[in-house]
Amino acid sequence: MLDRLEDDTYAYRRKINHYYPFHDEGEWELGKFLVENLTQTQITKFSKLKWFNDHPRPSFTTKDKLLDWMDSLPCFTEWQVSKIEFSGYKTVYPIELIWRDALDVVKQLFSDPIFANHMTFVPHHIGVGNQREYGDYMSADMAWKIQDYLPIGATQVPIILGSDKTPVTRLTGGLEMHPIFITIGNIDSEVRSKATLRAWRCIAYMPIVKFRVHTDYQSILQARLWHKCMDLVCANLKAAAAEGCFMPDPFRFIRYVFTPLTVDPWDLDKFQKAAKVLNLSGVHMPYWRDWIYACPSVFLAGKILHTCFKFFADHPLKWVKETVGAYELDTRYIAQHKRVGTRHFAKGITHVKQMTGCEYRDIQRTIVASIAGAVSPRFIRAIRGLVDFTYLAQHPVHSPQSLQAMTQALSDFHSFKDAIVAAEARKGKKGVKEDFFIPKLELMQSFEGTIRRLGTLMQFSADTTERLLITHCKDLFPRTARQSKDFTEQCVRILNRQELMEIFDLYALLTSRGASLVNAIHAEDEDVTIANPALSWVSRILPDEVKSVHGPRPVRNHFLKGILSGDALTAFQLNVTPDYKSLSPAEIRTKYTLPDFDHTLTDFIRRSSLASDEHTCWDPKYGRFQVWNKFRLQLHSAFQPRVIMPSRVVQAYPLSNDFPLGNCDTILIDGPGMDGNITSYVAQVRLIFQPTIRRGSDVELPSYLSNPLLYVQYFRFISRPEDRPELMMWTVERVYTHDANGNRHRHGAVVRLTDATHAVELIPEYGEAVDKSMTSATCSESYERFFLNNFADKESYHAFSTEFV
Known part of the structure; x- marks a missing residue:
């Protein structure tokens, strides 16, 4: 290049x-x-x-x-315009295809030095323990099968196509086009999944035309036109797949390359209307007919966005609304505690007219715990099976064990779906009952085989393709009248x-800047935090020019400069300037309503001094404290330990007009149990503080007081997941103690900040009906029992499924 x-x-x-x-x-x-x-x-x-x-x-x-x-x-790779003709059929406007040679675009991607540290050139097996791991395409079965047919030393460049039927030129006097995107399976899926990293390139803008024929034949002719255009755009790719070609890689080595079609993740509903009567699309010459190694049963992979998220919105969510009731369901979502980084539906979920995959995901995240008590256990278990399946299907890496769990989750839904029938929840338009012959539901049966053949499905997510419309095509074309004769030339x-x-x-x-154009390729750092290959490349060649590179910035690595836990698996970050620089114990007791603060801190000092033999003359009753209202907690990925996840914010705000009972989040804490072993506790963070000493004082703080501390209020576990198999969640309730006067108080304690291990989410146990007086500002303080939500995100789901006991 x-x-x-x-x-x-x-x-x-x-x-x-x-x-x-x-x-x-x-x-x-x-x-x-x-x-x-x-x-x-x-x-x-x-x-x-x-x-x-x-x-x-x-x-x-x-x-x-x-x-x-x-x-x-x-x-x-220059763009060009080609006029397409259908003999015997007339169109409202001439058919003009804007395109460029897909093989030239692939060569540019394959040789781009920016992706040098993010590419794989040979199939490989990954073994974790005694199980095989399925990740990117090169770790799956199809890569090995195709490699067996290639000449010795040849490299396969798997072609991944993407398209979206959303027109990008609606304002141009009637002309409509939709883009076709391409990338290659050699690039790591973490890079391909982010639209702003330019790992996807547009290769064509497909014309959407109206034929002067009967409406029954309109979609059939449009389908034939689509395949005819794809034939032209991908002609050289198909030749390279059959005979091979030479192209340079990012390291400037020339490779003998073959280009099999790996994935073309269509929306499978695309041509269903045209094929409704005869079960045919009317396309007798599909573009893949002469593309070697291309089989529709393989490359038409299911998409998480359409097959899981949109299926959830179109069917399970409607079943839940019909059974629970729109008002009750909205109230349960409105009353949930707000957490930073998590979508909160302040007006409910039944009145939202337009939703994206993000909204579907956020509703799905709490749906199981939210409907507990309002529907039968078997109904919950059916919904839980579909949610489990969706979460497992989104794993960035799979093993035979996770694939078996995914299959079992779908089987659970089919075992308990009679409860949905019994609840009369399957009402479609005009009250007509629906059946379970749903194409997307049937497609889920193929997920296990697709993952074994092609790798994890998240690398082919349609969500990325839809995002490409914004990053690659938004406001790209002029708002010129379609009657302009040179409109397509302007577009080119x-x-x-x-x-x-x-x-x-x-x-x-x-x-x-005098930098060498030969790529400076280094091994990646031990911890992978840079999400932008271009930023990573420029930072090595021209460190001072990093600001000139646009796109997503790296995940901030708090493991470098933050506070580390004892096992170095968790990092914490506090602002340099505290929210309150100097508060007295009395001010803390009043501002944060912590009447036992002095007692719990004294108890913490006593226990810590006995454990460490470090004593102090610093008096907690008269000391001063720095106080923060939030901290960040960062972990490594539960799936890929070398990858650092974005940090999570844990709040501990005092009482205010908006939050009359405070605004505090919950965490998981590791501490000694009754038997002396390390045990996990769920606790709500009420205060983040650190003792200070006055200038000139000769008092020194021991090590256990020189780092930030937390005042927390505990929950105790009252039931295990096995006790309520329909939920498969831990249930917790608040812990109380009684003072000398017999008054009941929440059980609080002071612990080290570094004792925290996870940020967790609690969903109130609403029962049959939610208390109408509850709001998102008061529910976490007013309810006594909560479900420990293991659907907070994919990482939490995996961690609680495999680690937390």
Whole structure:
């Protein structure tokens, strides 16, 4: 890729001026800003501003000159327009396909040095213990089967396609197109799953046309047109899959490459209407017919977004609404405690008209615990089976054990779905009862086989493709009338300029700073935290230019500068400046309503001094304290221990007008049990503090007081998951003690910050009906019994399923 840049027509001029044809870097940034943000008319108005009468003008004096300069920048895969004709059929507008050669785009992706540390070139087996692990495509069965048919030493570049039927040109006088995206399975799934990392490239904009035929044949002809266009775009990819071709990898080695079609995750409902009567789509020449190693039963992989999340919204959620009642269900969601980083439905969930996969996921996260008590146990168990299946299907890595658990979860749903029938919950439109012959439900049966063949399904998520519409296509095309004869040519020029500017920006940055264009490839750090390959690459070559790279920033690694737990598996972060720099014990007791604060701190000092032989003359009754209202807790991934997860915020706010009882989150704490062994406790954090000493004082704090401490109030476990198999959740209730006067108080204690192990979520046990006086600000303080929600996120689900006992 970099050699082709050096071979550009004007490369010799750029050895003198790295930003040629622009005068310097500043002028290049101005020109890029104008082209990306202003229309041609606005650029003309800008160039005629009176301000330029007293200030130097840029080298480009007109919008035409600016655009010509942009068009002269080096390019790899140019866009083009092809006219498509269907003999015997007329259309409202001419059929024009905007596309570029898919093989050239694949070569660019395969050789991009940015992805050098994030690529795999050979199939491999991963063994964890005595079980095989299925992760990316190269660790699955199909990669090995195809490799067996390739010449010795050949490399397969698995082709992954993506599309979305959402038109990207609705405002252009009736012209509609939808994009086709491509990536390769060699790039790690963590990189491919983020749309902003540019691992996906657009290769075509499929025309959506209206044929002058009877409506019964409209969708059939559109389907044939789609396959005909795909034939043209992917012709060279199919040739490379059959005969192979040579292309350089990011390390500048030339490889003999084959390009099998691995995944084309369609929405399988796409052509169902056309095939309703005859069970046929009417497409007699599908584009994959001559693509070697391509089989629809393999590459038409199920999608988590449509098959799981949208299925959940279209069916199980409707069953729950019908059984629980819209008002009661809304009230249960409105009353849930708000946690930072988790969606809270302040107005309920039944009135939301438009939802995305994120909303479906957030509703699904608490649905099982939320409906407990309002429906029969068998009904809950059926819903729980589908939620379990969805969570297990989202695992970034799988083992035979997890695949068996996923299959069992789906089997549980079918075993208990009679409860849904008994509750008369399957009412469709106009009250008509629905059956269970649901295509998406049937498709779930194939998930286990697909994962064994292709790897985890999350790497093919349609959520990424839908996000690409925003990152790659939003506001891309001009709002020009469709009657404009050169509209498609305008679109092509815009697409080419976008590609030119993106490549030239990084090229000019490196050459102008004197950096070598040969990739500086290093082994990754022990802990993987950088989520942006471009940022990682530039940070090694030009550390001072990291700010020039756009896209998601790295996950902040608190393991480097934060507070570590004793086993170094958990990191904590507190703001440098506390929320309260100096509070007395009396102020803490009043502000946070902690009447036993002095007693619990004294007890903590006594226990710690006995355990460590460190004594102190510092008096907690007259000491001063720094206080924080929140801290961050960070863990490694439960699936991939080298990967660091984003931190979670744990709140401990005092009483306020918005939160009359405080706003405090719950955590899991490891501490000594009655038998002396380490035991897990659920506790609510009420205070985050650290003792301080006055300046000039000769008192020294012992080690157990020199780090942040937590005042917590405990919960005790009252039932195990096995006691309520429909929920499979731990149930906890608050712990109380009685003082000398017989008054009941919540049982509190002081513990080290580093004793915390997880941030956990508690859902109140609402019973048959929720108390209507409850709000999200009071429910966590007013209810006594709670379910420990193991569906808080995929990481928590996996951790509680495999670690927590």
